[in-house]
Amino acid sequence: KNEVEQSPQNLTAQEGEFITINCSYSVGISALHWLQQHPGGGIVSLFMLSSGKKKHGRLIATINIQEKHSSLHITASHPRDSAVYICAAGGADGLTFGKGTHLIIQP
Amino acid sequence: EAGVAQSPRYKIIEKRQSVAFWCNPISGHATLYWYQQILGQGPKLLIQFQNNGVVDDSQLPKDRFSAERLKGVDSTLKIQPAKLEDSAVYLCASSRTTSTGELFFGEGSRLTVL
Numbered sequence: 001k002n003e004v005e006q007s008p009q010n011l012t013a014q015e016g017e018f019i020t021i022n023c024s025y026s027v028g029i030s031a032l033h034w035l036q037q038h039p040g041g042g043i044v045s046l047f048m049l050s051s052g053k054k055k056h057g058r059l060i061a062t063i064n065i066q067e068k069h070s071s072l073h074i075t076a077s078h079p080r081d082s083a084v085y086i087c088a089a090g091g092a093d094g095l096t097f098g099k100g101t102h103l104i105i106q107p
Numbered sequence: 108e109a110g111v112a113q114s115p116r117y118k119i120i121e122k123r124q125s126v127a128f129w130c131n132p133i134s135g136h137a138t139l140y141w142y143q144q145i146l147g148q149g150p151k152l153l154i155q156f157q158n159n160g161v162v163d164d165s166q167l168p169k170d171r172f173s174a175e176r177l178k179g180v181d182s183t184l185k186i187q188p189a190k191l192e193d194s195a196v197y198l199c200a201s202s203r204t205t206s207t208g209e210l211f212f213g214e215g216s217r218l219t220v221l
Contacts (some may be wrong), residue, residue: 033210042200043150043212086149088210093165095140095210097149 002027004089006098014106019074021101023087024067031090032070037100038083046072047084077105082091113199113213121221125187125208128216132180135136139203139209140164141184142198144215150198156182189220 003026047061062072113133130171142150176182196215202208
């Protein structure tokens, strides 16, 4: 069974800072999902990737299949980026979720 | 394109009562998931459907939880009888294919068991 670890668990930063959230998994996967959950809100899919790098606005996701590691980066962070970011590894036994990273961006 | 619809958004019941949640996935999405998210934790898969068949229900507490997707579209999740530890947000998600497909989540149904 896949094990998904995220770090850090909590992160507080100042507006404008470059943010990195890490995700590692133990078993080879077919896709890695990055999800965003605002307080009291639903979950939104940010990225789904199986190799390389994807960019959407100020968000960048990368994955290294050999090292079983993915990162989510936020450039020029803004208070509205404050949310829980969850990675989920998709493989033969379905999706395994990390516990999430609680990000707070202070103005 | 309409998103994943869930109802009710909030439900408060007493322990030992029953509750049912409804989910309407995005049109054309064959895969439907029910997740339980307890405060401060990541989502935990309860059951996965592919069309109207069950793919994975290994973490569904079958003594009290049941789910169905009779026509391969809408789904209902039922808890009977509810326990205090069932207090959580119940999330429905759908994807066009299986775990390699992009996930779309509903807003969730927040259950409080008193």
